[in-house]
Amino acid sequence: MSSKPDKVYIEIIKEINQIIHNDQLKSGDKLPSERELSDRLQVGRSSVREGLRALELLDLIETRRGEGTFIKKGGSYRLVDVILSFILTDEKARKDLSETRKIVELEALRLACDRIKPGQLEELRSLIKRSKQEWGHGDFPVEEDYLFHKTIVESSQNQLLLHLWIPLVEYNKVAIKASLQREGRPLISIAEHEEIYEALVAGDKSRALNSLEYHLENSRF
Template identity: 45%
Template sequence: MSGTSEKVYVEIIKKIKSIIEEDDLQAGDKLPSERELTDRLHVGRSSVREALRSLELLGLIETRRGEGTFIKPATGHRLVEVLASFILHDQKARQDLLETKSIIIRDCIELAVQRVRPEDIEYLNVLIREIERTEHDRDVQQLILRFQESVIKLCNNHLLYRLWVELSDYGLSVHQHSFLLHSGECSQLLEHLKNGDSKNVIQLMSQTM
């Protein structure tokens, strides 16, 4: 694809996104037809069709025979699977993923140590008590995952938190399982967090990669 063609293609996708926002369309709503999009965007119908096909491959829209094209719920999981399938089979890409996630964890924790509040510590204490008295492995895993997410969220930076979530989802797509702390490690991490010891918190959280 030439640079000019690629620019037009990207612009069409941006304009379709603008139409979705202008028309206040939500998940499950029907998109304008190809003909209407062609008229509104003042581009060729084949270009519109190609842009829609790409959005469908990414799992953002779906075409129903005889009904039209609809917006899918923006869960992100389909996009993660697509990216993982095409990118993370490459060993260098996997290494880049781990390196980037390590950087994100470090930055999140350094901010979290500065911004943690007494009520945050109490909430993490409550989670640890729940973990310790819960018997079923699946429930314990869910609680530990919530604990890890809560620690990262203490950075109070939504973009960094979302990056960590997305990178964790990429890793899950590749490895098919989560990397969780043990119950005792959660208690250790909380003590380090209360002491402002970002180095040891980072070391423990890095095990979840």
């Protein structure tokens, strides 16, 4: 298993997927416990937990309090194979990942311009404020950046677009941090978020799309 911290949970997801196949588990079946997965994979439970969270974000598994973690009905875990065999392997794959993310996010924003709810606009405004506070404390607003883009995709009111977007970004948050670590980038990124937000408030679809495309190109995901 890779020793690089940012890739450990990616490997864990692959291993969990292999366990599902090896144990012939199907929709509705219970997964091994965190402790058992930790023992079988020879990694810490926190890393196992992160891998399970990623699968839960993909809507492929669900955790029931006091019962355990189960494979969700209707979710095809083959999606994990498709995504993970493709993502963090070489430069071409990373370029394709960035391009695909851009396509999905721009289309989500196109829909969001007509469908975004007042509460979601308020969430975007709040995330911009929190980003400024984090950077003011000397911390990179990685989680706020991620949630800003996720809120935009959620605002499309299209669950399939959301489930396509999540694995493209959730598995590679390290790229968000790397982008923000460039000199002067945090404040510029926040300003670009503000431009997208203001375009959404104004209902200016063309301005919003142009602003997001410019932001994604500058972000170098």
